[in-house]
Amino acid sequence: MxxxxxxxxxxxxxxxxxxxxxNQELLAAVGQPxxxxxxxxxxxxxxxxxxxxxxxxSTHLAPRDEIRLRLAEELQQQQQTVSVEILPHPLLPDxxxxxxxxxxxxxxxxxxxxxxxxxGSAVLRGAHVFAPGILATPKFLKPGDAVSVFSxxxxxxxxxxxxxxxxxxxxxxxxxxxxxxxxxxxxxxxxGIGVRMTEPLYQSPSFDGVLPSLVFLQNLPSVVVxxxxxxxxxxxVLDMCAAPGGKTCHLAALMENQGEVVALDRIRxxxxxxxxxxxxxxxxxxxxxxxxxxxxxxxxxxxxxxEGPPFPPSxxxxxxxxxxxxxxxxxxxxxxxxxxxxxxxxxxxQRKLFHAAVQLLRPGGVLVYSTCTVTLAExxxxxxxxxxxxxxxxxxxxxxHVGGPGLPGAGLTPDQxxxxxxxxxxxSSAATPLSHRADSDxxxxxxxxxxxx
Ligand SMILES: C[S@@+](CC[C@H](N)C(=O)[O-])C[C@H]1O[C@@H](n2cnc3c(N)ncnc32)[C@H](O)[C@@H]1O
Numbered sequence: 001m002x003x004x005x006x007x008x009x010x011x012x013x014x015x016x017x018x019x020x021x022x023n024q025e026l027l028a029a030v031g032q033p034x035x036x037x038x039x040x041x042x043x044x045x046x047x048x049x050x051x052x053x054x055x056x057x058s059t060h061l062a063p064r065d066e067i068r069l070r071l072a073e074e075l076q077q078q079q080q081t082v083s084v085e086i087l088p089h090p091l092l093p094d095x096x097x098x099x100x101x102x103x104x105x106x107x108x109x110x111x112x113x114x115x116x117x118x119x120g121s122a123v124l125r126g127a128h129v130f131a132p133g134i135l136a137t138p139k140f141l142k143p144g145d146a147v148s149v150f151s152x153x154x155x156x157x158x159x160x161x162x163x164x165x166x167x168x169x170x171x172x173x174x175x176x177x178x179x180x181x182x183x184x185x186x187x188x189x190x191x192g193i194g195v196r197m198t199e200p201l202y203q204s205p206s207f208d209g210v211l212p213s214l215v216f217l218q219n220l221p222s223v224v225v226x227x228x229x230x231x232x233x234x235x236x237v238l239d240m241c242a243a244p245g246g247k248t249c250h251l252a253a254l255m256e257n258q259g260e261v262v263a264l265d266r267i268r269x270x271x272x273x274x275x276x277x278x279x280x281x282x283x284x285x286x287x288x289x290x291x292x293x294x295x296x297x298x299x300x301x302x303x304x305x306x307e308g309p310p311f312p313p314s315x316x317x318x319x320x321x322x323x324x325x326x327x328x329x330x331x332x333x334x335x336x337x338x339x340x341x342x343x344x345x346x347x348x349x350q351r352k353l354f355h356a357a358v359q360l361l362r363p364g365g366v367l368v369y370s371t372c373t374v375t376l377a378e379x380x381x382x383x384x385x386x387x388x389x390x391x392x393x394x395x396x397x398x399x400x401h402v403g404g405p406g407l408p409g410a411g412l413t414p415d416q417x418x419x420x421x422x423x424x425x426x427x428s429s430a431a432t433p434l435s436h437r438a439d440s441d442x443x444x445x446x447x448x449x450x451x452x453x
Pocket of ligand 1: 244248
């Protein structure tokens with residue numbers, strides 16, 4: 001699978017991460033050679049896409065089998081492929097999996113379009129190239145031209161370039177232009193598909209406009225989170241860091257759209273995105289507010305009579321803290337530009353959010369903490385801190401538990417590590433049985449579930 005180099009990190013971040021993955025507790029458990037090899041495997045698989053595309057079926061609107069059939073028909077019609085393999089997940093009742101094939105051996109066509117790294121990652125997961133993601137094209141690009149698409153790994157390509165880009169770039173496939181160069185770089189930001197991918201390096205269907213109310217593209221561990229929160233119809237649930245709303249909508253669907261899911265995010269345009277997603281999925285029990293969740297608890301004994309934040313303590317039956325994090329588990333990612341300072345800025349913010357989460361949860365309620373990163377400081381160390389800081393919290397078993405245990409290194413006991421769920425793609429291999437590979441060849445992710453007494 002090593003068509004791309006390992007994920008490139010700033011040297012100080014690389015060393016920091018290496019210390020995490022070669023910590024004393026882990027070395028004692030698995031030995032130095034195995035720990036070293038896991039770390040190298042991690043950097044390698046992070047630069048490659050996961051082995052499956054995961055979609056969540058809107059089972060509040062139709063049975064999964066019906067959605068599966070309609071999806072197969074739709075993909076065949078839209079993409080004119082002969083057949084698309086769509087597998088129901090054996091344990092997650094609303095998940096459909098599409099195996100990703102690749103990397104294929106392809107020859108670049110010569111005429112080059114360069115896209116931003118985020119766009120390049122989306123292409124590796126099945127997307128076409130949308131015009132805003134394009135950075136450079138040939139001088140006379142026009143609709144119908146065959147092009148090779150390259151991803152600008154280090155973010156060095158200037159938008160609007162005409163000349164061939166000589167920086168660090170990787171080939172992600174061939175396609176056909178749908179626009180003139182002038183339209184792509186016009187003053188009004190261009191919208192729509194700029195290059196339709198005809199030979200992507202990794203083959204996975206594009207979901208653009210496919211059954212928008214019935215399927216939602218979501219990484220498998222993110223779907224697991226919704227089930228672990230386990231909301232019931234009629235409950236009051238808080239999603240503290242909600243945008244773009246994938247988990248919010250899942251929680252509302254699991255509640256059969258009965259009760260209340262309050263979604264907060266500190267960025268206005270992202271809150272609009274949560275509302276758009278909820279509307280597309282016909283989930284009317286979602287209320288979204290632009291708010292800083294660290295301030296979401298009011299000490300006022302008689303808070304103003306509004307339905308929005310801040311809220312009085314113990315207001316919610318369940319709270320999800322899907323925390324802002326360093327995102328180092330995201331795949332594929334060929335270069336993570338964050339500095340050590342930035343990396344170290346997340347744990348204090350996560351703790352502030354955690355304080356608010358514990359106060360807003362009613363006694364007997366459930367708190368789920370999750371991140372899409374791989375560091376100890378944002379995951380197991382936060383759990384150890386939370387258990388020390390809030391005597392009212394205990395770790396609870398997770399259902400379903402399809403990931404691995406927590407990573408040793410934060411002083412948690414083996415029993416506590418077993419209650420955590422860490423998705424570690426470096427532990428997946430070709431030898432992993434196909435039935436389990438979709439649960440391990442995922443993005444890097446972490447989930448902890450707490451009960452409040
Ligand atoms: C990991 S993303 C959430 C993804 C989301 N839960 C989903 O599944 O679609 C973290 C989000 O936290 C938001 N955020 C960061 N700091 C916040 C704060 N203090 N209060 C509320 N939201 C915050 C960010 O804007 C970002 O959208």
